[in-house]
Amino acid sequence: MRISRRHLLRRLAAGAVVTTAMPFIDEASCAAAPRSSSAHRHGGPIRLNLNENAYGPSERAVATLRDSLGLVHRYPDSADALVGEIAALHGVTRERVVLGCGSTEILRMAAATFLGPRKKVVLASPTFDLIAEYARSEGAEVATVPLDKRYAHDLDAMLAQADAPGSLVYICNPNNPTGSLTPRTDLEDFLRKLPSTTRVLIDEAYHHYAGASAAYASFIDRPVDDRRVVVTRTLSKVYGLAGLRVGYAIAAVEVARELASHRVPMDVSVLALRAGAAALSDLDHVRLSVTRNANDRQEFYNQANARMLRVIDSHTNFFMLKTGGHANGAIDHLKKHNILVAPPIPSMAKYIRVSLSTPHDMVEFWRVWDLMPAHHMEM
Ligand SMILES: Cc1ncc(COP(=O)(O)O)c(C=O)c1O
Structure with missing residues (x-):
């Protein structure tokens, strides 16, 4: 398979950030965090589609x-x-x-x-x-x-x-x-x-x-x-x-x-x-959830930037991420790999909405993203 320079750059950048960006994550908030969200641990897909709190209640x-x-x-x-x-x-x-x-x-x-x-x-x-x-x-x-x-x-x-x-x-x-x-x-x-x-x-x-x-x-x-x-x-x-x-x-x-x-x-x-x-x-649980989300959000920026992807600045627990073609291509690819994101948004046809989840789930998201045929991605 011929790999274009653009594609290679993207892969290299992505690989680099997987190993370097994680230390940003606040260790205190990570310590008690489940490796993967509960839905996934129970054999279901990774749910990045409904903007839930993947870490669960207090x-x-x-x-x-x-x-x-x-x-x-x-x-x-x-x-x-x-x-x-x-x-x-x-x-x-x-x-x-x-x-x-x-x-x-x-x-x-x-x-x-x-x-x-x-x-x-x-x-x-x-x-x-x-x-x-x-x-x-x-x-x-x-x-x-x-x-x-x-x-x-x-x-x-x-x-x-x-x-x-x-x-x-x-x-x-x-x-x-x-x-x-x-x-x-x-x-x-x-x-x-x-x-x-x-x-x-x-x-x-x-x-x-x-x-x-x-x-x-x-x-x-x-x-x-x-x-x-x-x-x-x-x-x-x-x-x-x-x-x-x-x-x-x-x-x-x-x-x-x-x-x-x-x-x-x-x-x-x-x-x-x-x-x-x-x-x-339980105000401590609220504070912990907000801190975890801030860390997860920063990590998402890091991963997207490393791949030179466009995201909309997020003030929530989800992101709009631009794909290379119609969102359906990326949505279907992710679904095939057991990852759910939101359905397509007609007025923003090239974007997918990705909810943040545990670091473990998000590492899997980016691994699967990197398997995607190049025309579904955007640099
Ligand atoms: C902006 C907004 N409002 C309301 C809701 C409905 O939330 P719920 O019925 O679970 O309180 C949602 C659900 O995702 C939402 O995103």
Whole structure:
């Protein structure tokens, strides 16, 4: 087989970095880390497709789960402990907290509360677009606005779309799938210009990974006094409880009441209520997960740079990585080698979205990447 100079360079660079870049990884955070993510250890594929916390939940949450197993024949009686934990964490009253079966259910509740025929949801493209499906099923119009060149929400273009009375604007910050931020000052400016009847749902699923930066501040941690704004969070990401299905919203009291009126009764299970409260109280686990993610993210940059690959700057636990051709080629190749990444994203046809996982899983990702026919790669 003839190996082009370009191809050879890429292979050499990749090999060099596998041996040199790993020492960057913080040893403390590595010490207790599993070699591979649990799905893979249980014989499944390596899951780099759903932006989960591959290291799993906190020991405190796991112990609470074990202790609660004896309760599973009972319906969930009270959400007080979890709601109280969320309210205390964010310094808000309990009346402002709405629980959901994952933040997915909050998105459904928001569509049911705010949308309907002759109403409109405005969202970016690409973004986490589940709300568009819920909006359509409520009979609402869906308007999508491409991200700008920095992969931030194009707020001026969104403002122009959010003119209809009773519109809902969905902002995912940091954004999925691009991992990019929309600057806080731009969002505040946007809120000032928005018609008084337009609601804004800010999805902060990846909040913990954004870190401290002048460009980013959570609308829960640094609230604006604006009852149009609803903020969602999930326990599926940094807390490592995706399988339990818990999410929540913080809203003005009367908005929270409206949202909760669309909740499925007893949706959050007895296990999720208890383990969720335990997980939220374990700040050390959150810190550890964030540190591990920062290390894994740096390592991903190192590996991509060594291969001269283009990635979008990530403020999350996943990356958009440019491939040489249509994303399907790389996705299929990885799948053949037991590695799952996100499905293709139509508006970014050459990119694949890769969730970060344990160092062991990521070494396997790059090994398989390097087996890929050259035309699926980009230098
Ligand atoms: C931005 C965003 N919001 C919401 C969700 C839904 O999360 P969950 O329903 O697990 O809380 C996801 C899931 O990946 C997401 O990426």
